Amino acid sequence: MNARVVSPAGKGFVFLDAHPAGCAATVDRMWRDVPAGPVPAGSRPTALVVGCSAGYGLAATIAGLARYGIRGVGVCLEKPPTPRRTATAGWYRVAATAELAGDDFVFVNGDAFSDQTKEQVTKLLAERFGPVDHLIYSVAAPRRTDPDTGETYASVLKPLGAVHTTKTLVFDDGIPVVKTVTSEPATEEETAQTVAVMGGADWRRWLRHLSAADLLADGVTTAALTYIGSPLTSGIYRAGTIGAAKADLEATARELHAQLAARGGRAVTSVNGAAVTQSSTAIPGIALYVGLLRAVLGGAMVSPTAQLVQLWDQLVGAAELTTDDAARVRLDTWELEPTVQAAIGERWRDATSETIAGLADVDWFAGEVRRLYGFDVPGVDYSLPVETEIPWPATS
Numbered sequence: 001m002n003a004r005v006v007s008p009a010g011k012g013f014v015f016l017d018a019h020p021a022g023c024a025a026t027v028d029r030m031w032r033d034v035p036a037g038p039v040p041a042g043s044r045p046t047a048l049v050v051g052c053s054a055g056y057g058l059a060a061t062i063a064g065l066a067r068y069g070i071r072g073v074g075v076c077l078e079k080p081p082t083p084r085r086t087a088t089a090g091w092y093r094v095a096a097t098a099e100l101a102g103d104d105f106v107f108v109n110g111d112a113f114s115d116q117t118k119e120q121v122t123k124l125l126a127e128r129f130g131p132v133d134h135l136i137y138s139v140a141a142p143r144r145t146d147p148d149t150g151e152t153y154a155s156v157l158k159p160l161g162a163v164h165t166t167k168t169l170v171f172d173d174g175i176p177v178v179k180t181v182t183s184e185p186a187t188e189e190e191t192a193q194t195v196a197v198m199g200g201a202d203w204r205r206w207l208r209h210l211s212a213a214d215l216l217a218d219g220v221t222t223a224a225l226t227y228i229g230s231p232l233t234s235g236i237y238r239a240g241t242i243g244a245a246k247a248d249l250e251a252t253a254r255e256l257h258a259q260l261a262a263r264g265g266r267a268v269t270s271v272n273g274a275a276v277t278q279s280s281t282a283i284p285g286i287a288l289y290v291g292l293l294r295a296v297l298g299g300a301m302v303s304p305t306a307q308l309v310q311l312w313d314q315l316v317g318a319a320e321l322t323t324d325d326a327a328r329v330r331l332d333t334w335e336l337e338p339t340v341q342a343a344i345g346e347r348w349r350d351a352t353s354e355t356i357a358g359l360a361d362v363d364w365f366a367g368e369v370r371r372l373y374g375f376d377v378p379g380v381d382y383s384l385p386v387e388t389e390i391p392w393p394a395t396s
């Protein structure tokens, strides 16, 4: 037992501790935001969500559970509490999600890229749940060890071909500051490594494992998350190393689709809108862009949970699975609306440290970052001690 007051401390957008009660309250709120599903009780789909503890993968897990009563497995990589530090936020979110989910959805904490984790999940599915009807792949990771070669690849966020300079938003003692950051172009090796981490290789490997174990249901649908984004961020994102990885992921969807179509299945990518997550805040320029996006759209920004409700509706067949000509489900149209982009573009041009508070929703952005760690969540009394030694939910 280790109950104590947990406060936000850290550097930039990264905090050292997470608040268990705040993380649980976040999960509760996300769950309550999911409208009940149209599928009658009794037909609960079996699902695997890879990257289930944060951002879009958490939204996928909660939307699937709350709307369609999915059963199955979630996989993520989180750290347990230590005597000095709390567990990671995702650890507490998983514990809270498991409480709401009940016994028919279990969580595996392990490296999704390893064959060991794949075997553990395969065993769980074979013993308890049977073939998967749906697989959502939503991993964002800085490195991946290739099980075939033992080589560890590292991803980088760099432009391709030329130096790229972008405006970005940082907080200096809580005060928003607009800076410029310049990134050198990636080498071919760095680009190849980023593709090896964030491209389609591991998604393909999951499907191969499940197929070999006869754990893909006829008509299986699978979606991996991708991003396109604005011309304002394309230098570092879509036209950069991570964009090369996303192009590989999208090509992998088309390849997997050709294989799954034989059994009535479908593989797609899902293009989602910009959201504040631990991964996205690490990308130069994204903090500024998302702060401006929020100022332009306000509450009309579509939350990850609401987007994932739409994706589930399409995956289970409650709505038609509709893709663009690159086999991508487009859940980002609200973000790329030309009038929205034009308004963000104007504000981006005018953004300086002096003007930023009037142009971007900096308070919302800073709050979102804190909420990633369970702080600033309404209804939580942060002055109270809270138990930090929360166990990982049982898998048996």
Ligand SMILES: NC(=O)c1ccc[n+]([C@@H]2O[C@H](COP(=O)([O-])OP(=O)(O)OC[C@H]3O[C@@H](n4cnc5c(N)ncnc54)[C@H](O)[C@@H]3O)[C@@H](O)[C@H]2O)c1
Pocket (backbone or CB within 6 Å): 050, 051, 052, 053, 054, 055, 056, 057, 058, 075, 076, 077, 078, 090, 110, 111, 112, 113, 138, 139, 140, 141, 142, 225, 226, 227, 271, 272, 273, 274, 275, 276, 277, 278, 279, 280
């Ligand atoms: N955040 C955005 O704005 C945005 C927009 C569109 C698409 N996406 C895509 O959504 C996907 C998820 O990104 P996110 O922003 O939600 O990230 P995130 O950082 O919020 O979550 C990443 C998830 O991956 C898991 N993970 C990381 N390394 C792992 C490993 N080795 N083994 C098992 N699990 C691991 C983490 O535990 C966590 O559950 C990515 O493909 C990203 O490109 C994000």
